[in-house]
Amino acid sequence: MEDCLFCRIARKEIPAQIVYEDDVVLAIKDINPQAPVHVLILPKEHFDSILTVPAGNDIISSIHIVANRLALKFGIVDSGFRLVNNCGEQGGQTVLHLHYHLLGGRNLNWPPG
Ligand code: 5GP
Numbered sequence: 001m002e003d004c005l006f007c008r009i010a011r012k013e014i015p016a017q018i019v020y021e022d023d024v025v026l027a028i029k030d031i032n033p034q035a036p037v038h039v040l041i042l043p044k045e046h047f048d049s050i051l052t053v054p055a056g057n058d059i060i061s062s063i064h065i066v067a068n069r070l071a072l073k074f075g076i077v078d079s080g081f082r083l084v085n086n087c088g089e090q091g092g093q094t095v096l097h098l099h100y101h102l103l104g105g106r107n108l109n110w111p112p113g
């Protein structure tokens with residue numbers, strides 16, 4: 001999508017700290033980190049949210065596999081981590097391009113705010 005922030009980051013029109021990239025998935029450091037490790041994992045293809053991913057599309061699986069790899073890379077497997085998808089207004093989604101937050105490196109409270 002032309003004006004979507006994360007599409008523009010995926011097209012390298014806007015700089016970001018890329019920590020992982022393949023043909024379909026991009027992972028970047030969050031610009032406003034909420035934990036020592038705070039990475040955003042997103043599809044290069046635009047989906048507004050998890051609600052618009054068609055049945056049979058394996059992008060969610062691909063994102064989770066990348067999350068596992070990044071948890072290893074950032075050394076948060078043993079301590080534990082959280083993989084979060086905010087969906088919709090009350091779910092806290094502010095960027096309307098599907099993404100997951102990988103958070104770790106501190107004690108994460110439950111329930112989230
Ligand atoms: P959401 O609130 O939609 O679940 O998450 C959006 C996330 O994107 C927020 O954690 C926010 O800090 C992050 N973010 C917003 N703009 C930018 C940006 O330009 N670059 C990066 N790397 N992260 C951003």
Ligand code: ZN
Nearest residue numbers: 004007046097
């Ligand atoms: Zn987009």
